[in-house]
Amino acid sequence: MSYTPQYAWQPPPPQQPPPAPKVDPLAVAVGNASLLGLGYVMMKRWGLAILNLMVVGALLIFLLVLKQTWCEIALVGWWVLVIAHGLFLALRAPQKESDLTKRLVALGITIPILLTIGFVRYDAGRIAGEVSDAREAGDCAKLTDAQEELWFGHRLVDAPGTEKGDAEVQLCGRLDDAKAVLATGLTGDYTALEDGFGTLGSVLAEPGHDKGVDLTLKGWLDDLPVADPCRTVRVTDWLRQRKATNNLLDQSKATVTKTAPAAIVGCADRLMGQKSWDAARSSYQQLVTQYPKDSRVAKAKAGIRQATLAIELTNVRNLLASNSYCSNPAKFSGARPYAGGFNSGMFEGDDEYTKRLPASWRASDASNAVIVVCAEDAVDGTSLRTCPYRSERNPQNISDVTFHKVAVPVKVYELRTGRVVSNARVQIDGPDCPVRITYSTYLTSFDYPPSSLQVVPSNTNVQAAFRYLFLR
Structure with missing residues (x-):
């Protein structure tokens, strides 16, 4: 009998994980x-x-x-x-x-x-x-220099803090922008003034920037007045009309009170020199209206008077030059009143007879005239005498001719007031019934003279007739 050995099988023991390292x-x-x-x-x-x-x-x-x-x-x-x-x-x-x-x-x-x-x-x-500290002092240059010290490490470990600094730099940049825009505003640019003050107001709304805005505004206000007084007036007019904001920007009102009166008068004087009479008068009137207690008011009132006279004189000259004074009479308050003595005049209208007056009666310019004589076409005046005349060609033709004074319808205006001081017909006398008369055949039938003729006055006659208008 054979023996077969028996062997038992067992799985290998499970592999254990390496022990965890010991740590401190x-x-x-x-x-x-x-x-x-x-x-x-x-x-x-x-x-x-x-x-x-x-x-x-x-x-x-x-x-x-x-x-x-x-x-x-x-x-x-x-x-x-x-x-x-x-x-x-x-x-x-x-x-x-x-x-x-x-x-x-x-x-x-x-x-x-x-x-x-x-x-x-x-x-x-x-x-x-x-x-x-720089922000509180309003020193934007120092603020910017300090912020430029930052590097990446600062921004990494204190990002919110450095971000605030960057925002302060941006606000300073806006102040610089406002300063540049306001500098343009000194030329009288209303849009620039509006934008500049708008920027200052927006920066002022940020906490802690009062000083920076204050220094920027005061620095700009210190530049007033500028060399051109009329530009200064444009700036001060805008500042005066600016709506109050109840903050430090309203301090500009004090600068207006200090600067505007002298600038207004200076601008008016310059406009007078440029013969811009209307603008000059408006500028003088602005001072009287807005600053009635200013020491320059007397000068401004004198300027208003001078500008008004210049406006009136210019108007009269233009009317005379265009032969329209008589239809639209105007006054020149600077003229001498129409009174006793000799009164020189300017002439308009028909000059058939007025041109025969002495040159000394004629003013060289409206500035030294007293009256303006408006003459119409001559007509028949008072009848003098009737005389018979025989035709040289047909002796049997005899006609009666009545001679009349020359009547010149005249209106005389006092230049000082522009009112009519005389409205009459100047009757110019002359010799009547001369031995021989001539006439144009278109006035009558062939070989028969007109039934009435005007006398032919001499220069002396003309002067005698007009003299009463000039000599009172």
């Missing part, structure tokens, strides 16, 4: 405090280490882009969380009583990182303080 909880916690996940690396938790770096990177990106305080809070919260989580995992793992080497490594990496973050954040705070 303190070293892990300090390592994770570096934000680099160094504690996870010490525990060989590579997935957690990579996850930590991804989350930290994402939070830093959010912080740099959004520059919001909640991003900083989230980053600090994550920092606390990974420290606590690393410590929690280390306490559950096999522990070493202490691992000096790893502690030193963790401290050697974490402490420089934290110190660097702290120092850079402190420096960012210092710069923010300089920016704040």
